[in-house]
Amino acid sequence: MSSAAMELVNLKKTIGKKEIIKGLSFSIPKGEVFGFIGPNGAGKTTTIRMMVGLMSITEGDVIIQGNSIKSNFKDAVREVGAIVENPEMYPFLTGWQNLKHYARMMPGVTKERMHEIVKFIGLEKAINEKVGRYSLGMRQRLGIAQALLHNPSVLILDEPTNGLDPAGIREIRDHIRKLAKEENVAIIISSHLLSEIEQMCDRIGVIKNGEIIKIQDVGEETDKEEVIHHIEVTPMDKAMKILNETFQLESVELDGNLSFRCKKEQVPEIIKRLVENECQIYQVNVAKGTLEDQFFELIGENTIE
Amino acid sequence: MNRILKLIQNEQGKIFIRKSTWIMYIILAVLIFGNALLTNSFDGLKKDYEGDDWRQVLEEENKELQKESEEFEDFEDYNNSLIAKNNYYLENDIQPAPYTAWTFVQENISLLSIVSLLTIIIAAGIVANEFRWGTIKLLLIRPISRSGILLSKYITVLLFAFYTALFALVLMWIFGAIFFGIGDLNPSIVVQGEDGFKTVSLVANVFTSFGFKLVNLVMMATFAFMISAVFRNSSLAIGIAIFLMMGANSIVAFFADKEWAKYILFAHTDLSQYMDGNFLMLEDNTMGFSIAVLVVYYAIFMLLSWIVFTKRDVAGQ
Numbered sequence: 001m002s003s004a005a006m007e008l009v010n011l012k013k014t015i016g017k018k019e020i021i022k023g024l025s026f027s028i029p030k031g032e033v034f035g036f037i038g039p040n041g042a043g044k045t046t047t048i049r050m051m052v053g054l055m056s057i058t059e060g061d062v063i064i065q066g067n068s069i070k071s072n073f074k075d076a077v078r079e080v081g082a083i084v085e086n087p088e089m090y091p092f093l094t095g096w097q098n099l100k101h102y103a104r105m106m107p108g109v110t111k112e113r114m115h116e117i118v119k120f121i122g123l124e125k126a127i128n129e130k131v132g133r134y135s136l137g138m139r140q141r142l143g144i145a146q147a148l149l150h151n152p153s154v155l156i157l158d159e160p161t162n163g164l165d166p167a168g169i170r171e172i173r174d175h176i177r178k179l180a181k182e183e184n185v186a187i188i189i190s191s192h193l194l195s196e197i198e199q200m201c202d203r204i205g206v207i208k209n210g211e212i213i214k215i216q217d218v219g220e221e222t223d224k225e226e227v228i229h230h231i232e233v234t235p236m237d238k239a240m241k242i243l244n245e246t247f248q249l250e251s252v253e254l255d256g257n258l259s260f261r262c263k264k265e266q267v268p269e270i271i272k273r274l275v276e277n278e279c280q281i282y283q284v285n286v287a288k289g290t291l292e293d294q295f296f297e298l299i300g301e302n303t304i305e
Numbered sequence: 306m307n308r309i310l311k312l313i314q315n316e317q318g319k320i321f322i323r324k325s326t327w328i329m330y331i332i333l334a335v336l337i338f339g340n341a342l343l344t345n346s347f348d349g350l351k352k353d354y355e356g357d358d359w360r361q362v363l364e365e366e367n368k369e370l371q372k373e374s375e376e377f378e379d380f381e382d383y384n385n386s387l388i389a390k391n392n393y394y395l396e397n398d399i400q401p402a403p404y405t406a407w408t409f410v411q412e413n414i415s416l417l418s419i420v421s422l423l424t425i426i427i428a429a430g431i432v433a434n435e436f437r438w439g440t441i442k443l444l445l446i447r448p449i450s451r452s453g454i455l456l457s458k459y460i461t462v463l464l465f466a467f468y469t470a471l472f473a474l475v476l477m478w479i480f481g482a483i484f485f486g487i488g489d490l491n492p493s494i495v496v497q498g499e500d501g502f503k504t505v506s507l508v509a510n511v512f513t514s515f516g517f518k519l520v521n522l523v524m525m526a527t528f529a530f531m532i533s534a535v536f537r538n539s540s541l542a543i544g545i546a547i548f549l550m551m552g553a554n555s556i557v558a559f560f561a562d563k564e565w566a567k568y569i570l571f572a573h574t575d576l577s578q579y580m581d582g583n584f585l586m587l588e589d590n591t592m593g594f595s596i597a598v599l600v601v602y603y604a605i606f607m608l609l610s611w612i613v614f615t616k617r618d619v620a621g622q
Binding site for chain 1: 308311314315318319323438439440443444445447448523561616618619620
């Protein structure tokens, strides 16, 4: 409890008669990067809006550093920096003026801190330009800068990779990892694209139709789960037969490889058996994007109930 | 307290960094200048009272007015009141004050409705624009209550109304001084009171009108602010507020024979109707009743703004 920077307690939101968020409970410890994944309309943004007090909470609570966002809004929100949906800034102000505007709203943000953040986020060159002329990527950076001004213990980023090129995404990823490791900030990143944030996250929560349907560590060994393996092997017919007869595994030929689903723990036994039967094995690969596959399996069709 | 001051600083900054605000000020200045120029070229007559023959001038003016009334019957009422006024000068042997900066301000005090217009535009945008820009989300996730944010915005609107009105007043006086001279420090003018004409201080008259205009200004600004906070749409707020401001007199006149007409806000926003020489919007109006109506409307506007702004969810566009 004491190490949790943010805790959701049976969080519910009902609009009219429709339950949009159906009782979310999870907590995020300091220094963790938590990926909040779900298809569009699953309730990510609604949840985030409740986390920062933009929307009222129907039932349950959000506790930030021990303060309830419902009953102790000011103390709770002081610990939060956020971008909600797009990083919208005043287009007629420069980047610096925008930061100054938000700095005035929070206690203890010095000019030095502002310079530090601008440097950290790599916006020094453009900071005196009007935000109206910024690219989406630059606005995304400025959004992160305003969220970090007051040294929050929780950083919430809604779709932070939107509009960024691959280099930009890598840079943001490095920033996020650094913030989590060095500043011990708890970071929540939402996205509908798992692949973009998979590498930044320690843990991923999948939300669908207002419910968390799975929370999983990214580095977690998936011994018990079937994943796709590709084996480059000759002769292929023989290997296929062995897989089928000995292990009851369906396999297909794919790009000169033999592809099949199996549990990780089965792999040594399969290789052993193939070698014993004089099959030549050149390489064995575990299919990349395994999380992505699971993700699609979990959420199924991109439907909104 | 310090926090609120910083919020107000933010809001003022956002108003004055935009070019549209400065354009509004320029338009205001040009309008005042134009009025001074027109007055100067058409109303040259007014300086004629300055000589020793002012009595003769007044009598000639009366004759001309009489002749005009015979030609155009529509002018009769108005001309008769002017003649009566001239006769009051003659009977009481008062030399009419020359046309000066103060006279110009007094005659053009209604230009302050341009200030109302500008204030409505600012008040209508101050909450709604944050929703339009999407910046409201970043504004409300600070350790400041929503009331605090709204209060800073409301104070900003009032401040804007006040110094823009003051700017207009000072500018009117300056242009008036350039075109018509400064004249006496405290000239007197003759106005129609409840029982006949009487002499009052021109400067006091100007500032009383100004004060009453401020009341009107605050009411319209608060109304536009309420629409802005409740509907989060600046065009709607500007449209409704300006329509009502322009149509105020017609609305009151249209419903004047109805029992409930006296509860219409616009029958009371112009408190200068209680000044000497002006007409009442409704026959039964009294100052006390008008103030009571204004206070009730004001309370409703404020309450609605506050409740809706602090309670409602900030959802997507």
